[in-house]
Amino acid sequence: MTTAATRREEATRAAVEKAITHGGPKLGSLAFRLLLLALLVMSFVILAALLADIASSAWPTFAERGPSFVMNGLSLNPATAGVWTGIVGSLIIAFIVAILAFPVGVAAAIYLEEYAPDNRRTRFVDTTVRNLAGVPSIVYGLLGLAIFVPVVRGIGLGGSTGGKNVIAAGITMAALVLPIVIITSAEAIRSVPNSIRDAGYGVGATQWEVISSHVLPSALPGILTGTVLTLARAFGETAPLLVIGVATGFFSPAGDATLLDQLTGPYTALPVVVFSWSRQTQAAFADTLAPAAIVVLLTVLFALNGFAIWLRNRTEGRW
Amino acid sequence: MADRIGTTVDSVDHTRPETLEDASPSLAATRSPRVTGGTPSDEHAVILELSDVNAYYGDFHAVDSVSLPIREKEVTAFIGPSGCGKSTVIRSINRMNDLIPTARIEGAITYHGVDLYAPGVDPVEVRRRIGMVFQKPNPFPKSIYDNVAFGPKISKYSGDMDELVERSLTRAALWDEVKDKLSDSAYALSGGQQQRLCIARAIATSPDVLLMDEPASALDPIATLRIEELMYELKQEYTIVIVTHNMQQAARVSDRTAFFSVDVKEGQRTGRLVEFADTATIFTNPQHDETEDYITGRFG
Ligand SMILES: Nc1ncnc2c1ncn2[C@@H]1O[C@H](COP(=O)(O)OP(=O)(O)OP(=O)(O)O)[C@@H](O)[C@H]1O
Ligand SMILES: [Mg+2]
Numbered sequence: 001m002t003t004a005a006t007r008r009e010e011a012t013r014a015a016v017e018k019a020i021t022h023g024g025p026k027l028g029s030l031a032f033r034l035l036l037l038a039l040l041v042m043s044f045v046i047l048a049a050l051l052a053d054i055a056s057s058a059w060p061t062f063a064e065r066g067p068s069f070v071m072n073g074l075s076l077n078p079a080t081a082g083v084w085t086g087i088v089g090s091l092i093i094a095f096i097v098a099i100l101a102f103p104v105g106v107a108a109a110i111y112l113e114e115y116a117p118d119n120r121r122t123r124f125v126d127t128t129v130r131n132l133a134g135v136p137s138i139v140y141g142l143l144g145l146a147i148f149v150p151v152v153r154g155i156g157l158g159g160s161t162g163g164k165n166v167i168a169a170g171i172t173m174a175a176l177v178l179p180i181v182i183i184t185s186a187e188a189i190r191s192v193p194n195s196i197r198d199a200g201y202g203v204g205a206t207q208w209e210v211i212s213s214h215v216l217p218s219a220l221p222g223i224l225t226g227t228v229l230t231l232a233r234a235f236g237e238t239a240p241l242l243v244i245g246v247a248t249g250f251f252s253p254a255g256d257a258t259l260l261d262q263l264t265g266p267y268t269a270l271p272v273v274v275f276s277w278s279r280q281t282q283a284a285f286a287d288t289l290a291p292a293a294i295v296v297l298l299t300v301l302f303a304l305n306g307f308a309i310w311l312r313n314r315t316e317g318r319w
Numbered sequence: 320m321a322d323r324i325g326t327t328v329d330s331v332d333h334t335r336p337e338t339l340e341d342a343s344p345s346l347a348a349t350r351s352p353r354v355t356g357g358t359p360s361d362e363h364a365v366i367l368e369l370s371d372v373n374a375y376y377g378d379f380h381a382v383d384s385v386s387l388p389i390r391e392k393e394v395t396a397f398i399g400p401s402g403c404g405k406s407t408v409i410r411s412i413n414r415m416n417d418l419i420p421t422a423r424i425e426g427a428i429t430y431h432g433v434d435l436y437a438p439g440v441d442p443v444e445v446r447r448r449i450g451m452v453f454q455k456p457n458p459f460p461k462s463i464y465d466n467v468a469f470g471p472k473i474s475k476y477s478g479d480m481d482e483l484v485e486r487s488l489t490r491a492a493l494w495d496e497v498k499d500k501l502s503d504s505a506y507a508l509s510g511g512q513q514q515r516l517c518i519a520r521a522i523a524t525s526p527d528v529l530l531m532d533e534p535a536s537a538l539d540p541i542a543t544l545r546i547e548e549l550m551y552e553l554k555q556e557y558t559i560v561i562v563t564h565n566m567q568q569a570a571r572v573s574d575r576t577a578f579f580s581v582d583v584k585e586g587q588r589t590g591r592l593v594e595f596a597d598t599a600t601i602f603t604n605p606q607h608d609e610t611e612d613y614i615t616g617r618f619g
Contacts (some may be wrong), residue, residue, distance in 0.1 A: 118420055195457035201418060203470035203524055204447030214459055
């Protein structure tokens with residue numbers, strides 16, 4: 001009796017053990033893992049080779065010129081030319097993007113997610129925004145040329161460039177990233193659980209109180225991360241700027257110009273500097289200065305991405 | 320204390336129907352010194368009246384023609400099988416269903432004689448008077464203090480906020496456990512503590528009526544007992560409507576019980592009110608076989 005029970009237990013144990021353990025790694029899955037690893041390594045190798053090539057071409061410039069390469073403005077002389085003009089232009093563009101695209105984009109996302117009724121019109125708007133995010137950037141350049149440049153000129157900010165200035169560039173870039181800001185913000189808002197909204201309404205909060213006190217704070221990490229990443233996008237775009245008349249040659253911003261003159265005068269941006277230097281016939285520009293400018297551009301972009309990650313961790317880690 | 324918890328845990332485990340029937344006339348009386356189930360007098364005024372309430376989700380007729388009065392300073396329990404529309408009905412009382420785009424309510428729910436669904440009624444004002452505790456604890460992702468203070472803050476409470484927070488947490492039997500960590504995240508609390516925090520949050524705005532949708536479904540017997548004790552205390556001042564799947568709980572805490580059931584016709588599962596009476600009657604002398612089958616566990 002006892003032995004029969006023991007035998008049965010032993011048989012069950014053996015059967016269970018057989019069912020839940022497997023003998024060694026399976027060949028198929030091992031091969032698949034190796035394949036994935038190889039693909040990953042390959043993409044890393046390509047990236048690393050690219051970075052190494054650029055860094056080695058750029059190295060002499062930084063070694064010889066030091067900070068003056070970053071701090072100097074544009075110049076015809078490769079020995080003194082620097083990227084400062086481009087950095088300033090890009091920063092102003094990024095600033096305009098931030099103050100235009102962020103509030104408009106977040107407001108649009110709040111409307112779409114929290115207020116708009118779920119009907120065909122809303123779905124149409126939603127789909128359109130998604131499609132806009134996929135429109136090639138050069139198309140936004142044409143839009144800027146056709147609309148924003150004349151508008152900037154029309155409101156008296158044309159200056160010496162007739163509207164082809166950094167203000168029009170900033171507005172164009174804001175339009176370019178706006179769909180992305182809307183999509184990422186809407187996604188962040190949608191991921192806030194409904195139970196939190198219920199809790200807010202349950203204690204008698206109005207819709208706006210629920211949104212401002214609970215939904216937006218919970219969605220903030222996602223919204224901020226998305227927004228900073230779109231700033232990085234605006235920082236790196238070149239094509240639309242070329243269409244709306246960024247300076248690709250050399251110009252010297254007048255030293256005694258007022259702020260308004262500088263904002264409405266000729267401008268350039270960091271990626272445009274890379275673009276125009278790499279087309280120069282003087283070897284020094286194309287071979288050493290352009291790679292160095294790329295290093296500066298990449299540094300800024302990595303810094304922005306790092307900032308986005310930091311911001312997300314900081315705002316998310318609160319609770 | 321240990322002794323009392325022991326008794327209650329014991330009684331919570333008594334899910335066998337026979338015990339229920341034996342324990343007449345007031346079955347709760349034999350278990351716990353805190354008997355509230357029984358034959359309530361009619362001295363309490365009707366505060367909420369549901370008349371012919373039909374609920375729809377889109378084309379789906381979820382609840383058919385529910386009529387029942389809810390009296391002041393009593394605990395009214397909604398019981399019935401899953402999907403019979405208890406949550407739908409309780410949510411319609413403070414217009415939480417407005418938040419579900421497809422939901423639609425027909426019929427009238429009057430509060431002190433005023434139709435809550437009349438045009439011009441502000442659901443926000445309704446919810447300030449008729450508060451709600453949800454089935455799943457849903458604290459705000461904020462500090463314990465801010466969770467309780469949010470409601471009073473938006474309704475422009477002018478008194479001493481610290482004192483109100485302490486009072487609300489004390490009444491929800493949570494103060495001693497959290498008084499040293501009021502600025503900690505509410506998410507750091509256990510599930511039972513979170514639910515009591517949600518109750519504290521709901522009573523901080525001093526609503527007239529407190530709706531509780533299965534407030535103890537995720538809690539262990541001890542936390543459940545504390546919430547039941549709390550309900551007993553709260554009903555001295557508030558009117559409470561509670562949804563529960565726990566027969567013992569309904570018997571212990573409620574004065575009146577509404578039993579809902581589901582009819583299946585043409586593939587639609589429509590909930591309806593089968594029987595509404597004082598709790599002792601429902602549990603000891605139900606008028607409908609359906610009710611008896613359900614409370615004795617022979618349902619389905
Ligand atoms: N948001 C919704 N949209 C569509 N149908 C819904 C919705 N909420 C509930 N229902 C349906 O309405 C009916 C009643 O649901 P309700 O949640 O009120 O039941 P319940 O009695 O609370 O059930 P339980 O005891 O499981 O919580 C169910 O058939 C359910 O599927
Ligand atoms: Mg329910």
